[in-house]
Amino acid sequence: MQLGITITLQKHLKVKQPPYGQPTDLFFCWELHVIRFMGKRALAMVNANNRFFVMLAGMKAADWKVLPERAEEAIEAGLRSEGYKEEQINAYFNLAGALKITKTHGRKPVAGLNKAIERLDYTDEPWNLGEMYQEDICHWVNRDICSPAGFETYDHPCALLEEDMKRVGIVKRGKGQ
Numbered sequence: 001m002q003l004g005i006t007i008t009l010q011k012h013l014k015v016k017q018p019p020y021g022q023p024t025d026l027f028f029c030w031e032l033h034v035i036r037f038m039g040k041r042a043l044a045m046v047n048a049n050n051r052f053f054v055m056l057a058g059m060k061a062a063d064w065k066v067l068p069e070r071a072e073e074a075i076e077a078g079l080r081s082e083g084y085k086e087e088q089i090n091a092y093f094n095l096a097g098a099l100k101i102t103k104t105h106g107r108k109p110v111a112g113l114n115k116a117i118e119r120l121d122y123t124d125e126p127w128n129l130g131e132m133y134q135e136d137i138c139h140w141v142n143r144d145i146c147s148p149a150g151f152e153t154y155d156h157p158c159a160l161l162e163e164d165m166k167r168v169g170i171v172k173r174g175k176g177q
Contacts, residue, residue, distance in 0.1 A: 001028050001072075001093070001096035001097055001098070001099050001100070002021040002024060002028065002029040002030070002105070003029075003030050003032055003067075003068060003071050003099060003100065003102065004029060004030065004031045004032065004048065004102050004103055004104035004105045004109070005018065005032045005067075005101055005102075005103075005104070006031070006032065006034075006104060006110070006113075008033060008034055009032055009033055009034045012034045012041075012064070013064060015101075017103065018101045018102050018103055019102060020102060020103050021100060021102035021105075025049070026047075026048040026105060026109065026150050027047065027050070027150065027164045027167075027168060028095065028096040028097070029048035029049070029102075029105050030046065030048060030075065031045065031104050031105065031109050031110055031112070031113040032044070032067070033045075033113055033117065035120075037055070037057050037127075037134075038057065038127050040057055040058045040059075041058070041059050042055055042056060042057040042058070042059060042134075043055065043056040043059055043063075043067075043070060043071070043074065044113065044116065045071060045074055045075070045113075046109070046112050046113045046116050046157075047161065047164075048105040048106075048109035048112075048149060048150075049109075049148065049149055049150030049164055050148050050150055050151065050157055050160035050161050050163070051109075051112040051113075051146050051148035051149075051157045051160065052078065052142060052158065052161040053078075053116040053138055053141040053142055053157060054074040054077065054133070054138055055074070055133070055134045055137060055138055055141075056070060056073075056074050056132040056133055056134070057127065057132060058129075058132055059132065063132075067101070068099040068101065070132075072093070072099060073133070076089055076093075077133040077135070078133075078138055079092065081133075081138065081139065082142075082162075084165070088165065091170045092165070092170055095168060105149075108148070108149040109148070109149045112146065112149065115144075115146060116141050116144070116157075119141050119144050120137065120141065123137055123140050123141070125137045125139075125140045141157075142156060142158040142161075143156050143157075143158065144157070146160075150164070151163075
C-alpha cells in the first residue's frame, strides 16, 4: 500500500522527498496531509482512487513518528465504520501489500484530498475529543458528491469505495450481499 505524503507533511515530519511508488492500482494508494482541525494537528487522508476520507485528530509527536501504523489504523477504522467486516478489511490490506511512503499520486487524487479537507470547513458534526479517529466527521465528508481520479461519474466516496471493493473481489456483486 502506498502512502503518498504531501510536501507540507514532508516538512512537518522533517523528511526528504520520498520516491515515486511503483505503478499500482490507485485503490491501494492513499494521499496523506497534515492539517489543523479544532486547534489540533490532524492527519487527513483520502483514497487516491475513490476519495474515501479518514482523519485522525489530536496526533502527538509520538504518533507522527509511526505514521504508517497510524495511517493503517485510520484506514481500518474508516472501513469498519462503513460496515465492512473484519475479513473484508483484512482482504483489503492483504491485496494492498506492505505499507510504503511515496510521493503523492498525481493532481486529481491531491485535488480530491484538498476538496475533502475543504469540506471540513462546513461541518457541524461533533468532534470526538476522546478518540483520534473522527467517525462522525469522516462519515459526513464521505457523503459529499464527487468525481474522483478512478471514476468518470459522480457519486459519494462511500459508494465509490464499495464499487472498488466489488471490483477487486472483496465484496461480492449482486443481490443480498
